[in-house]
Amino acid sequence: MAIFDECKEAIIQGDIDRARELANQALADKLDLNMVIDAFSEAIRHVGDLFDEGEYFLPELMRSAEAMKAAMAVLTPHLTTGEIETRSLGKVVIGTIEGDIHDIGKTLVASMLAAEGFEVYDLGADVPVATFIEKALEVDAQLICISALLTTTMVGQKKLIEQLVKQNIRDRFKVLLGGAPVSKNWVAEIGADGTAENAISAVKLAKELMVH
Amino acid sequence: MRILEQIGISLDNQEILQLLRSKNSSAQKGKASKEPSPQLLDDIESLKKEALELIETKAIYEVFTSKDLLPRHLFELSEKTILAVCSISKAVEDKISKQMDKGELAQGVILDAIASHAAEETASQLTKIILEENKEILHKNKYTSRFSPGYCRWSVEDGQKLIFSLLPVEAIKVKLSPSFMMIPRKSVSFAINIGKRVEKDLGIKECVTCDLDDCDYRR
Numbered sequence: 272m273a274i275f276d277e278c279k280e281a282i283i284q285g286d287i288d289r290a291r292e293l294a295n296q297a298l299a300d301k302l303d304l305n306m307v308i309d310a311f312s313e314a315i316r317h318v319g320d321l322f323d324e325g326e327y328f329l330p331e332l333m334r335s336a337e338a339m340k341a342a343m344a345v346l347t348p349h350l351t352t353g354e355i356e357t358r359s360l361g362k363v364v365i366g367t368i369e370g371d372i373h374d375i376g377k378t379l380v381a382s383m384l385a386a387e388g389f390e391v392y393d394l395g396a397d398v399p400v401a402t403f404i405e406k407a408l409e410v411d412a413q414l415i416c417i418s419a420l421l422t423t424t425m426v427g428q429k430k431l432i433e434q435l436v437k438q439n440i441r442d443r444f445k446v447l448l449g450g451a452p453v454s455k456n457w458v459a460e461i462g463a464d465g466t467a468e469n470a471i472s473a474v475k476l477a478k479e480l481m482v483h
Numbered sequence: 484m485r486i487l488e489q490i491g492i493s494l495d496n497q498e499i500l501q502l503l504r505s506k507n508s509s510a511q512k513g514k515a516s517k518e519p520s521p522q523l524l525d526d527i528e529s530l531k532k533e534a535l536e537l538i539e540t541k542a543i544y545e546v547f548t549s550k551d552l553l554p555r556h557l558f559e560l561s562e563k564t565i566l567a568v569c570s571i572s573k574a575v576e577d578k579i580s581k582q583m584d585k586g587e588l589a590q591g592v593i594l595d596a597i598a599s600h601a602a603e604e605t606a607s608q609l610t611k612i613i614l615e616e617n618k619e620i621l622h623k624n625k626y627t628s629r630f631s632p633g634y635c636r637w638s639v640e641d642g643q644k645l646i647f648s649l650l651p652v653e654a655i656k657v658k659l660s661p662s663f664m665m666i667p668r669k670s671v672s673f674a675i676n677i678g679k680r681v682e683k684d685l686g687i688k689e690c691v692t693c694d695l696d697d698c699d700y701r702r
Binding site: 373378421 | 500503504505506517519520523526579580583586587588589590591592593595596633638639640660661662663664666668
């Protein structure tokens with residue numbers, strides 16, 4: 272099997288050690304790293320589709336994301352700054368809003384965004400609105416992803432939008448909302464840019480928003 | 484008021500797998516889907532054992548007169564209302580956090596699904612115990628399924644305020660955050676209405692007949 276196919280297979284199988292090994296082999300063989308990363312990336316997109324179609328379960332998706340992360344940890348230091356910038360799909364600041372300590376859904380979205388090529392700044396859970404904005408400005412992010420798992424904490428998503436408007440920087444960022452109680456009506460009501468019901472849909476939506 | 488500990492629960496792999504599927508998947512839409520891999524089933528089995536060692540089920544409940552309870556639309560047809568809170572304790576959540584922090588995402592999401600299922604299973608077993616312990620009141624009346632804040636047009640805020648103001652939940656080491664989130668997170672609070680006129684379908688059965696098709700809490 273050619274190494275590119277092996278790279279894809281390692282991601283599809285969620286084989287973390289093999290993905291890392293293949294990344295090291297690619298370095299040793301002085302292969303075109305962009306082609307190697309393309310192979311890994313193609314596989315992680317395929318895994319996302321398999322999850323969406325019900326062929327993969329969440330832990331299998333996560334193993335593939337972990338394998339992708341392991342491979343990229345080997346390869347990224349050997350890319351030039353220009354290559355890293357070219358490959359990056361954008362910068363994302365992500366977190367769960369203040370008052371809410373649910374972390375897992377947000378972490379899954381962050382992992383899949385990173386696996387697909389976004390530069391992700393994960394602020395964790397229970398994050399004040401001001402911290403989201405400060406970080407997004409600091410890293411010059413294009414996207415802010417803000418999660419809320421309770422109807423009582425969703426109001427923090429609205430506060431974020433209001434603050435962006437108040438500071439006259441709403442146009443600088445696309446804002447994605449996450450969390451079980453978040454509906455399209457809520458997105459429209461507070462003037463956010465979208466919501467997705469799982470990590471795979473979130474990545475697809477984030478990519479779409481980066482284009483528009 | 485009644486406090487219970489060590490409520491026996493059994494964990495069903497199919498329920499856990501259901502929580503680990505994409506909501507878009509064919510299996511979630513009632514169609515056949517791929518069987519889980521042997522590795523996934525092995526992981527679930529070993530993490531179930533780990534979880535069961537960490538889980539400490541606890542519960543508290545009390546029977547109240549319904550006439551003073553708000554919002555009235557939920558309680559106006561009932562004579563008595565049982566309010567209850569149960570939890571599987573914080574130890575499993577700590578373990579999940581550690582795994583996620585270490586980047587062991589696959590293990591973390593499996594354990595989280597097990598814990599979620601365990602919390603629901605504890606609520607189901609508690610309901611059976613409540614029904615058994617209160618059969619003298621129940622046999623002359625109709626009663627609803629259990630229903631929780633956030634469901635059945637009962638807001639999280641109103642529901643949790645009511646339940647946590649009437650039950651001394653600190654006795655089972657559950658507390659409410661300022662945003663009305665239960666800590667530990669894997670806790671369930673609920674009510675059961677009892678009376679000659681209650682609508683039996685109120686509660687978890689109601690989603691099937693509820694007209695709020697796009698309700699975020701639809702089961």
